[in-house]
Amino acid sequence: MKPARFAYLRAATTEHALEALHRGGGEARVIAGGQSLVPMLTMRLARPALLVDIMHVTALNRVDDDGARITVGAGVRQRALETRNGLAKRQPLLAMALPWVGHMQTRSRGTVCGSVAHADPSAELPLVLVALGGQVHLRSGHRARRVTAQEFFTGMMVTARAEDELIEAVSVPAIRPGTGYAFREISRRHGDFAIAAFAAVADERGLRLAVGGVAAIPISRVLPTDQAFGDALDAFAWDLDARDDLHASARYRRELVRRIGRDVAQEALRDQKARAVQEGG
Amino acid sequence: MSRHGPVVLDAGQRHPVRLALNGRTVSGEAEPRMLLHDFLRHVLGATGTHVGCEHGICGACTVQIDGVPARACLTFAVQADGAEIRTVEGLAPAADRLSVLQEAFRTHHGLQCGFCTPGILMTLDALLRERPNCDEAEVRDALSGHLCRCTGYAPIVKAALAAAEALRETDHA
Numbered sequence: 001m002k003p004a005r006f007a008y009l010r011a012a013t014t015e016h017a018l019e020a021l022h023r024g025g026g027e028a029r030v031i032a033g034g035q036s037l038v039p040m041l042t043m044r045l046a047r048p049a050l051l052v053d054i055m056h057v058t059a060l061n062r063v064d065d066d067g068a069r070i071t072v073g074a075g076v077r078q079r080a081l082e083t084r085n086g087l088a089k090r091q092p093l094l095a096m097a098l099p100w101v102g103h104m105q106t107r108s109r110g111t112v113c114g115s116v117a118h119a120d121p122s123a124e125l126p127l128v129l130v131a132l133g134g135q136v137h138l139r140s141g142h143r144a145r146r147v148t149a150q151e152f153f154t155g156m157m158v159t160a161r162a163e164d165e166l167i168e169a170v171s172v173p174a175i176r177p178g179t180g181y182a183f184r185e186i187s188r189r190h191g192d193f194a195i196a197a198f199a200a201v202a203d204e205r206g207l208r209l210a211v212g213g214v215a216a217i218p219i220s221r222v223l224p225t226d227q228a229f230g231d232a233l234d235a236f237a238w239d240l241d242a243r244d245d246l247h248a249s250a251r252y253r254r255e256l257v258r259r260i261g262r263d264v265a266q267e268a269l270r271d272q273k274a275r276a277v278q279e280g281g
Numbered sequence: 282m283s284r285h286g287p288v289v290l291d292a293g294q295r296h297p298v299r300l301a302l303n304g305r306t307v308s309g310e311a312e313p314r315m316l317l318h319d320f321l322r323h324v325l326g327a328t329g330t331h332v333g334c335e336h337g338i339c340g341a342c343t344v345q346i347d348g349v350p351a352r353a354c355l356t357f358a359v360q361a362d363g364a365e366i367r368t369v370e371g372l373a374p375a376a377d378r379l380s381v382l383q384e385a386f387r388t389h390h391g392l393q394c395g396f397c398t399p400g401i402l403m404t405l406d407a408l409l410r411e412r413p414n415c416d417e418a419e420v421r422d423a424l425s426g427h428l429c430r431c432t433g434y435a436p437i438v439k440a441a442l443a444a445a446e447a448l449r450e451t452d453h454a
Contacts, residue, residue, distance in 0.1 A: 016286070
């Protein structure tokens with residue numbers, strides 16, 4: 001298997017990349033780590049005329065933590081974020097989910113923003129972005145805009161990004177006092193695509209459960225924490241419109257949402273209590 | 282690389298690619314669409330790296346790019362321009378001597394047909410360097426990125442743990 005022919009542009013600045021995307025129209029694609037895009041090219045599911053390599057743009061290879069938000073640039077590899085000092089203290093959910101992204105042999109090259117751009121329904125990073133209420137920072141030659149994760153993922157591998165836009169960064173809120181987090185993934189082997197993946201955030205505004213791998217996009221919902229929880233989770237499981245595939249039936253996926261979803265939600269609530277004790281002490 | 286404009290490599294043309302392969306600077310020509318494994322095997326003649334599924338699943342083509350294990354089938358040669366690549370040919374300390382890890386694979390029957398072995402060795406070599414005290418769970422986690430259809434993995438895990446122990450002993454000696 002060999003990809004169809006394409007030209008290759010190695011951008012040294014963000015402007016180079018944006019100009020190439022503008023000129024290329026729909027024929028230009030950004031390549032960062034390439035861990036999702038290269039298989040698409042090899043199988044000729046994508047046949048761009050031009051690949052724009054952004055990994056030599058130093059301005060994009062940075063993580064910023066301003067206390068309230070953590071912003072991850074387009075050039076940041078998954079491994080770099082995973083091994084960043086203190087990540088678990090600054091945003092526990094990201095730290096919990098990263099080891100589940102692909103294999104360590106793909107996290108070494110794959111980028112955080114690249115996984116978001118690819119928007120696979122079972123991918124962990126889009127799920128975490130939705131669970132945390134993260135944002136996608138888009139830039140084209142003539143404008144910059146931010147869209148929420150909920151608005152960004154519009155369908156299976158389809159996003160709100162326009163053809164001339166680059167995902168410059170993604171950002172998530174940093175840990176906040178009184179917040180609990182939990183993550184869990186069900187797959188045949190560690191590193192396989194998730195049959196279902198769960199991320200839960202419990203804070204003073206309520207309990208939010210996000211589910212990936214079940215619907216075409218990761219979906220989150222605020223659930224009650226009283227006796228209404230079970231019925232609300234049941235309704236959520238049905239509303240996800242689970243799909244059948246080679247790995248699992250829709251019915252099995254719904255059952256996972258009911259059972260594992262409950263566990264993960266409870267774990268986030270326990271984590272919230274444990275952190276409250278730590279913060280209080 | 283130009284400091285002023287982007288580098289543009291035309292489709293269908295061959296372009297020079299220079300990289301460090303197992304510590305030696307080497308160069309060759311590649312079309313933009315040439316994958317790193319084909320560049321290693323067909324242009325540089327380094328056929329130790331094997332090619333399996335060609336879409337990032339099987340792990341046979343795993344090499345080390347700038348010190349970390351990565352799939353050669355998920356990187357284009359032009360992306361690796363200027364990188365340090367380490368392949369299975371770089372493991373043995375001399376032509377007639379195996380590395381500790383390779384020796385452990387022989388002792389513990391960590392391979393049968395050997396197709397997946399070069400990739401597995403490159404993953405484990407990095408793991409043992411980064412995590413000298415790694416346990417079985419870590420070895421298995423690292424191996425989850427590799428498919429082996431002969432061994433059932435148990436002898437590979439055994440070989441990896443034996444090599445880790447041997448390397449710790451040499452370090453303390």
